[in-house]
Amino acid sequence: MSLFSRWFVPVSCAGLLCASLLLSGCRGQMSSNPPIHPNWNMDSQKRIDAQEENLFFQDARGMRPLVDGTVARGWMRGDSAWHEGKKTDGSYVDAVPTIDKKAESTAVMKRLGYSPGHTLKLDAALLARGQEQFNIYCTPCHGYSGDGKGIVTKYSNGLVPQNLHSDYVRKMAPGQIYEAMAKGVRTMPSFVSQIETLDRWAIVAYVRALQLTRLPGVAQKGERK
Numbered sequence: 001m002s003l004f005s006r007w008f009v010p011v012s013c014a015g016l017l018c019a020s021l022l023l024s025g026c027r028g029q030m031s032s033n034p035p036i037h038p039n040w041n042m043d044s045q046k047r048i049d050a051q052e053e054n055l056f057f058q059d060a061r062g063m064r065p066l067v068d069g070t071v072a073r074g075w076m077r078g079d080s081a082w083h084e085g086k087k088t089d090g091s092y093v094d095a096v097p098t099i100d101k102k103a104e105s106t107a108v109m110k111r112l113g114y115s116p117g118h119t120l121k122l123d124a125a126l127l128a129r130g131q132e133q134f135n136i137y138c139t140p141c142h143g144y145s146g147d148g149k150g151i152v153t154k155y156s157n158g159l160v161p162q163n164l165h166s167d168y169v170r171k172m173a174p175g176q177i178y179e180a181m182a183k184g185v186r187t188m189p190s191f192v193s194q195i196e197t198l199d200r201w202a203i204v205a206y207v208r209a210l211q212l213t214r215l216p217g218v219a220q221k222g223e224r225k
């Protein structure tokens with residue numbers, strides 16, 4: 001019994017040391033042998049990488065083309081007025097559209113009190129949202145007042161952002177201003193991945209409000225009210 005207790009501590013320490021060395025493995029040494037991998041689970045399976053050949057298909061393309069007419073769940077963009085700013089006949093919408101009935105309700109929509117199927121209300125909340133988004137995304141080029149003299153014009157070579165108070169933009173239908181953001185226009189990039197649909201419409205409303213600030217007659221009418 002006394003012998004056992006005398007050797008117990010050193011032997012168990014040595015055992016623990018060996019076990020930890022074995023378990024931690026040796027790092028930093030090169031070996032051409034495959035690593036010991038006791039439990040494979042599904043760690044390594046056959047797969048087709050991007051652009052890889054797959055002889056299973058006749059055209060040998062591993063990346064399969066999308067099947068015509070299919071839409072991924074949640075990606076249906078059926079309401080052209082809401083999503084593209086265009087009526088079904090292809091002309092631009094000239095009024096504030098109704099939110100696509102199948103649109104997914106977003107956090108912004110909920111905050112502004114909207115749900116799919118509602119017509120946007122041109123109220124202070126929508127304009128405030130539009131102002132916030134405009135100031136984030138559009139001002140670098142178009143400037144805070146929309147005159148097209150944003151900060152990039154100081155440094156860029158040849159990029160000429162449109163003056164949003166020009167007759168040309170003033171006469172644009174709301175749907176066309178929307179489309180400029182959704183698809184981009186010539187040298188202006190598309191904002192489709194940065195600005196969600198509701199926010200794009202809020203920006204259209206704010207651009208219209210900005211334009212009104214430079215129409216003297218309208219500003220006076222506003223003051224008299």
Ligand code: HEC
Pocket residue numbers: 134137138139140141142152159160161162169176177180181185186187188189191195203207
């Ligand atoms: C990177 C700079 C840049 C940003 C950011 C930018 N624009 Fe533009 N925008 C341009 C330029 C440049 C043009 C002129 C394009 C042309 O005619 O070649 C333009 C043109 C436009 C036009 C006129 C479109 C037409 O059909 O001629 C509208 C409307 C417009 N921008 C709105 C916006 C709004 C709203 C935003 C914010 C979401 C925005 N832009 C952000 C650079 C920008």
